[in-house]
Amino acid sequence: MDVTTPVIDHGARMDIFEAIRLRRSIKPERMKTDPVDRGLIEQLLEAANWAPSHGQTEPWRFVVMSGDARLELAEAVCRDLADPGQPTLPAGDPRREKLMEKFRTPPYVIAIVVAPSTNPKIFEHEELASTAMAVQNMHLAARALGLAGFWSSGKKTFGPEVAQHLELEAPARCLGFFFVGWPGVPWPEGTRRPAGDKVTWR
Numbered sequence: 001m002d003v004t005t006p007v008i009d010h011g012a013r014m015d016i017f018e019a020i021r022l023r024r025s026i027k028p029e030r031m032k033t034d035p036v037d038r039g040l041i042e043q044l045l046e047a048a049n050w051a052p053s054h055g056q057t058e059p060w061r062f063v064v065m066s067g068d069a070r071l072e073l074a075e076a077v078c079r080d081l082a083d084p085g086q087p088t089l090p091a092g093d094p095r096r097e098k099l100m101e102k103f104r105t106p107p108y109v110i111a112i113v114v115a116p117s118t119n120p121k122i123f124e125h126e127e128l129a130s131t132a133m134a135v136q137n138m139h140l141a142a143r144a145l146g147l148a149g150f151w152s153s154g155k156k157t158f159g160p161e162v163a164q165h166l167e168l169e170a171p172a173r174c175l176g177f178f179f180v181g182w183p184g185v186p187w188p189e190g191t192r193r194p195a196g197d198k199v200t201w202r
């Protein structure tokens with residue numbers, strides 16, 4: 001496969017409403033192992049960087065991992081998920097196997113980090129909001145390029161071993177991992193409850 005050619009021929013020219021509507025999370029295990037050109041990842045990071053932030057704090061940070069770096073991150077996750085008294089998830093443990101498959105399949109894993117400003121006028125939830133917007137920009141840009149994305153979070157991403165591995169200094173913290181690769185399955189259908197159910201007009 002030509003890694004520089006987007007899967008969708010209209011590529012980044014996809015209409016914004018179409019990209020919003022058609023953006024989907026595709027699980028890392030359902031992505032292809034095919035390489036993705038680094039230039040495409042740089043386009044995603046550039047899109048992320050145009051997110052808004054209160055006070056222009058630009059609190060989003062990304063650690064981009066490919067090749068063995070993905071598996072080194074997975075090892076940090078295994079240490080965080082180890083049973084009490086154990087150093088890591090042992091070889092043969094199905095949790096380790098599942099995790100490794102997840103990290104080894106897509107060519108890129110991007111750690112999503114928020115580095116909140118020390119400005120007392122900026123609240124942490126504002127910084128979280130800005131960072132999430134940066135990720136959404138990245139995910140929409142990925143969709144427009146035909147690339148699959150998946151934001152994975154939870155216990156496996158918030159642990160101390162992962163933070164140390166990413167060399168995070170408080171108050172910076174990891175908000176999850178964004179997996180990127182070419183989709184290995186047809187784009188899933190999305191569903192949403194009606195927008196009107198979540199809106200009050202006054």
Ligand SMILES: Cc1cc2nc3c(=O)[nH]c(=O)nc-3n(C[C@H](O)[C@H](O)[C@H](O)COP(=O)(O)O)c2cc1C
Nearest residue numbers: 023024025026132150151152153154176188190191
């Ligand atoms: C902040 C955030 C964290 C997420 N973490 C997880 C996760 O840990 N595991 C998971 O299966 N999906 C996770 N997702 C993806 C959601 O499951 C997905 O966005 C949702 O099912 C809607 O599907 P769509 O993105 O295709 O519209 C996360 C999404 C966001 C925005």
